[in-house]
Amino acid sequence: MNDLAGKNTIISSLRDVFKVREAPIFIYVIVMIAVFSSTIDGFFSMKNFEIISRQITTIGIVSVGMTLVILSGGFDLSVGAILSFAINIGGQGIVFGWPIWIVYPFMLALGIILGWINGFLITRLAVPALIITLGTMNIYRGITMVITKGVYITPIPSVYSFIGRGYIPFLFYAAVLGIFTFATLKTRFGRNIFAIGGAEESALYSGVPVRRYKTIVYIISGFLSALSGLILVGKSGFVQPQAGLGYELNAIAAVVIGGTSIFGGSGSVLGTFLGSVMLGIILAGLTMLAVNPYWQGLITGVLIVFAITLDSLRYLKR
Amino acid sequence: MISIGKVSKSFPGVKALDDISFTIQYGEVHGLVGENGAGKSTLIKILSGIYPQYEGNIVFDGSVRHFYSAHEAQTGGIATIFQELTVIKELSVAENIFLGREPTRRLGMLDWSVMRDKSNEVLQFLDTPLDPRETVGKLSVANQQIVEICKALVLNSRIIIMDEPTSSLTEHEVDQLFITIRRLKEKGITILYVSHKIEEIFEICDSITVLRDGKHIGTVEKTETSPDEVISMMVGRSMNMMFPPRSAKKGGLLLSVRDLSRIGEFEHVSFDLHEGEIIGFAGLIGAGRTELARALFGATALDTGEIGLYGDRIDHFAHPNDALSRGVAYLSEDRKGEGLMLELSVRENMSLPILKKISPYFFVQGARERELVQSYISKFKIRMTSIDQIVESLSGGNQQKVIISKLLLTESKVFIFDEPTRGIDVGAKYEIYKIMNDLTLEGKGIIFISSELPEVLGVSDRIFCMREGELVQEFTRDEAEPEKVMKVLAAGENLTGGDAA
Amino acid sequence: MRIVRSGQLKIIFILTGVNILIMAALTYLSPTFMTYGNITAVMTRMSELGMLAIAETIVLIGGGFDISIGAVMALSGAVLGTLHVMGVPFYLSIIIALAAGIAVGLLNAVLVVNLRLTPFIVTLATMAIVRSVVYALLKGNVLTELPEAFLNLYYVYVFKLPLLFVILVATAVIMAIMLKKTILGRRIFAIGGNEKTAYVSGVYVKRIRYFVYCLSGFICALAGLLFTVRIRAVIPDAGLNAPLEVITAVLIGGTTIYGGKGSILGSLLGILAMYLLLNGFSLLGLNPFWEVIILGVILIVVIGQEGIIKSFRAPFVRTRA
Incomplete structure (x- = not known):
């Protein structure tokens, strides 16, 4: 009996991974890799994969936070602004000559604080998250520009570049993916996020502390935006006030393509990862095929429409 | 025991509960009955902590308890199973059972084995072959309800409130539910069973409290009363006082409906409506009356059937605008969702x-x-x-x-009124009956749909009984007695109540 | 409790007050502010975002959402420039540019109405698509080769007001009359107020939605032409940040994202405040990004006012967790 139960668990967790949403997009990604690899010389190479991994990392990490927010039935338009705020305001520490072990925690703390402000306002004001984060996006970005006066921080000490070398960004991305895949699937936190996104009233009636969990989700999103900022600084070697511009919409695109329902309550971190990979592969493939990379937007748009059409069909079937 | 003492609750424009006092004994199944709008839901919401603001007090375990949130009520020992179930469809059975109080190990990791074992335990206690890993959205409504009961059991609730639990169950499922309720009772759990179906109340309850128009009419032991007495307590008022006299004369044919069907909603419905006439559609919630009205009006498509209007044969209305431009108007049952732009x-x-x-x-x-x-x-x-x-x-x-x-x-000449008096107070109801009456004096015809039997009987010239999507019987105004009609409507539900008593 | 729809009037009064206050302060602080040259410059600058705000307001009132507005604006400029370079007659290029805007609106409508997809995500997708078409058309370049007569519209003044601003005001007036006084406008309010109620009241909801998105596309395309005249060039990044800026201003102006409520006057007052602040900060030699911060705060305060009042009371009243 026990054995059987154990076996069922394995099978059912395999089902959890492959059955529902991620399976189709996983197949698309594989097919796309196969097609590009067979038609483009040098596509299937470590060098190219490194390039792709570096390309998708920054928005990828932000998208993980966005996934949690959307799963809980919310929205976060301020991710790009938080990223920029964290590295620019935190980056003033570099200007002052603070050591890296103070600057990094400082930047991450800024991300957490800004995320908390979002969460606080959303849970207290009864205003849709879309509007609150549209407002805070303006505020955070405005403060960044006012304080930095639009000036780049460059050059920066080379220790800050370490985090951006080779596969290191991707290692961070992988760690974030691992932690939040685990957190969403295996912890109380995860269950409650799904519950809140699925039916907030029901969750409340079931005794879930809705406000607390919603606030935590925005804090995580803020933290991950700041983390993504650190890596961006590492990769580029300077701090730019306009950093993270447009990340919010790109992150939403990755989440939606990854099969997470924009109404909340269903989806996965893994799906978002596959969504990001897909966008990265398409961009790399088109670049190598010498197709004008401007067409990437077209493909992204079509993919989004395709993904939400699937989602709404699934929704209607219920 | 739980005593509810002088509880009142007002909403803008309506006094939903007016000085309610009664007691529920521990370990009994206590029926709470009343027509729609009698105040049952309001009382439930107060007991389960959803309406924290009210007058009066609730004494429970010898002390006054005031619940400010659903969470407090649950930890206080009162669990509520709402008519609109609060399960999360995306989650599994076990996850739903433990929602909001998941057992965890270190780092907030879910303790799946505890969750599964305990879920199995309660599921076995209820003798239900459900897999804790199954996604709740895939279960039948009856099984989703079982999940809610499990939730209450895991919480060690001592009182379970069930709000119209049979409203979307099949006959067999209702029997199963009653077995479950008896089992809960054996375990010493008190149940507040809320329904407006008299037969069920008499089958399962030990004592019965009747509410009407927000007032407490009485609390009686089942053994000391009869269904007829309870119905008359529910309906209460003398009918002639409540409804304006009908004086309109029946004129020419306005609307004739033949063999209307919409698969899964209603089948082979035929009737006529004349000038100056009000025809009432009685039935339980879910009998297909609203669906019929909407399809007739062109808001949804018909599968078969034809409609005749003022002697012309028309196929069907393709859009509400077609109906309106031909003089057919529809008042939706869903005032906020479909009637108004708030x-x-x-x-x-x-x-x-x-x-x-x-x-x-x-x-x-x-x-x-x-x-x-x-x-x-x-x-x-x-x-x-x-x-x-x-x-x-x-x-x-x-x-x-x-x-x-x-x-x-x-x-328009033909009006379809779907639950026009739902949720409004008695005075306003009378005015609406009067408006309907005046319309018929001008030669208009009215199709009147209502779940409140007294008003269907009080206002209509002819009464059609609808059950499970079919028109089962037609009564004239004189033939229609409340008990007779109620029997027709509830047939096929549970009529075993009388036998059990 | 709001009894009459005074919320709307109140916001317009407040916004008018805010604008007057800003103007008074700037007149006092900067000698150059209240000059004919400066005022007309502000008017000209606000023309294209003002147009976008009109489009967004109409879509929001109808219960929709459109973030493709900035991309459509860029598209009409790009189409115009590309066709002109190809030697297409100029009037025809203009017609095709406007038609391109309507076409995007049509695409949005098909996806929202027929596939029943969420407008926010649909227009996010079409925004990406349209923007990539723009980049592809211009190959990322700025295009300045346009007829002099067209570009010189910039210098045309009507009753001493810049033509671009006059076009904005005329569009606003026409659209406000359409919304408030015609059967069509009332139906747009109705479907935004409650789509189902509108349907059972005999409104052809789908047709109205098609109209709304196409109208939005058209107005945004017109905005693209104004923008081209103003900066005397076609640039691929035109209106890149426009959607969020415009939506901020529109929401401040009292239009809601739930539909059925809003006014073009309010939206334009929002846009005006935005440009006055921008103008003021640059005249005073301050960082112009103060404007962005102030707008963000106003947005949250205006829309969250009920919640803010409640949360001040919260410590004294226990509520649901």
Whole structure:
């Protein structure tokens, strides 16, 4: 009996991974890799994969936070602004000559604080998250520009570049993916996020502390935006006030393509990862095929429409 | 025991509960009955902590308890299973059972084995072959309800409130539910069983409390009463006082409906409506009356059937606009969802269907619009400060009068009124009956759908009983006695109540 | 409790007050502010975002959402420039540019109405698509080769007001009359106020939605032409940040994202405040990004006012967790 139960668990967790949403997009990604690899010389190479991994990392990490927010039935338009705020305001520490072990925690703390402000306002004001984060996006970005006066921080000490070398960004991305895949699937936190996104009233009636969990989700999103900022600084070697511009919409695109329902309550971190990979592969493939990379937007748009059409069909079937 | 002492609760425009006092003994199944709008839901919501503001007090375990949230009520030992189930469809059975109080190990990791074992334990206790890993959205409503009961058991609730638990169950599932309830009772759990189905109440309950119009009418032991007595307590008032006398004469044929079907909703429905006539559609919730009305009006497509209007044969209405332009108007049962635009003004709400009539050259003639709207406001004495007031701020009765005015402005000949008196107070109800009566005096015909049997009987000239999507019987006004009609409606549900007693 | 729809009037009064206050302060602080040259410059600058705000307001009132507005604006400029370079007659290029805007609106409408997809995500997708078409058309380049007569519209003044601003005001007036006084406008309010109610009241909801998105596309395309005249060039990044800026201003102006409520006057007052602040900060030599911060705060305060009042009371009243 026990054995059987154990076996069922394995099978059912395999089902959890492959059955529902991620399976189709996983197949698309594989097919796309196969097609590009067979038609483009040098596509299937470590060098190219490194390039792709570096390309998708920054928005990828932000998208993980966005996934949690959307799963809980919310929205976060301020991710790009938080990223920029964290590295620019935190980056003033570099200007002052603070050591890296103070600057990094400082930047991450800024991300957490800004995320908390979002969460606080959303849970207290009864205003849709879309509007609150549209407002805070303006505020955070405005403060960044006012304080930095639009000036780049460059050059920066080379220790800050370490985090951006080779596969290191991707290692961070992988760690974030691992932690939040685990957190969403295996912890109380995860269950409650799904519950809140699925039916907030029901969750409340079931005794879930809705406000607390919603606030935590925005804090995580803020933290991950700041983390993504650190890596961006590492990769580029300077701090730019306009950093993270447009990340919010790109992150939403990755989440939606990854099969997470924009109404909340269903989806996965893994799906978002596959969504990001897909966008990265398409961009790399088109670049190598010498197709004008401007067409990437077209493909992204079509993919989004395709993904939400699937989602709404699934929704209607219920 | 739990005593409810002098509990009152008001909403803008309506006093939902008026000085309610009664007691529930531990370990009994206590029935709470009353018609729609009697105040049952309000009382449940107070007991389960959803309405924290009320007057009076609730004594429980010898002390006054006031629950400020659903969470507090649950930890206090009261679990509620709402008619609209609060399961999360995306999650599994075990996850739902433990929602909000998941057992965890270190780092907030879910302790799946505890969750599964405990879920299995309660599921076995209820003798249900459900897999804790199954996604709840895939279960039948009856099984989703079982999940809710498990939730209550895991919480060690001592009181479980069930709000209309059988409203969407099949006959067999109802039997299963009653077995479950008896099992809970054996375990010493108190159950407050809320329903308006008398037969069920008599089958399962030990004592019965009757509410009517927000007032406590009485609490009786089952053994000391009869279904007839409880029905008369529920219905209460003398009918002749409640309804204006019918004096309209039946005229020519307005509408004839033949063999209307919409698969899964209603089948082979045929009836006629004449000038000056009100025909009532009685039935339980889910009998297919609203679906019939919507399809007749062109809001949804028909599968088969034909409609005759003023002697012309028309296939069907393709869009509500077709129906309205041919003189058929529909008042939706869902006042807020389909009847009103809450954020818009009274004027904008009322003139919507007649915009074309008052905008000959594309521009809305403001003066004409105001004049028309104002005439109905004075006619029906709709209380408001200005015709530009937003409808959200009106009371339920006045909102309903706005919708009815909107329909009357279309100068239609056939009116379909779907639950026009739901959720409004007694005075406003009478006014709506009067409006209906006056319409028939002008030679209009009315299809009247209501779940409140007394008003169907009190207002209609002929009564059609609808059950599971079919018209099962027609009564004339004189033949229709409440008990007789109720029996027809509830047949196929549970009529075993009398035997069990 | 809101009884009459005074919320709307109140916001317009407040916004008018705010604008007057800003103007008074700037007149006092900067000698150059109240000059004919400066005022007309502000008017000209606000023309294209003002147009976008009109489009967004109409879509929001109808219960929709459109973030493709900035991309459509860029598209009409790009189409115009590309066709002109190809030697297509100029009037025809203009017609095709406007038609391109309508086509995007049509695409949005098909996806929202027929596939029943969420407008926010649909227009996010079409935004990406349209923007990539723009980049592809211009190959990322700025295009300045345009007829002099067209570009010189910039210098045309009507009753001493810049033509671009006059076009904005004319569009606003026409659209406001359409919304408030015609049967069509009333139906747009109705479907935004409650789609189902509108449907059972005989409104052809789908047709109205098609109209709304196409109208939005058209107005945004017109905005693209104004923008081209103003900066005397076609640039691929035109209106890149426009959607969020415009939506901020529109929401401040009292239009809601739930539909059925809003006014073009309010939206334009929002846009005006935005440009006055921008102008003021640059005249005073301050960082112009103060404007962005102030707008963000106003947005949250205006829309969250009920919640803010409640949360001040919260310590004294226990509520649901």
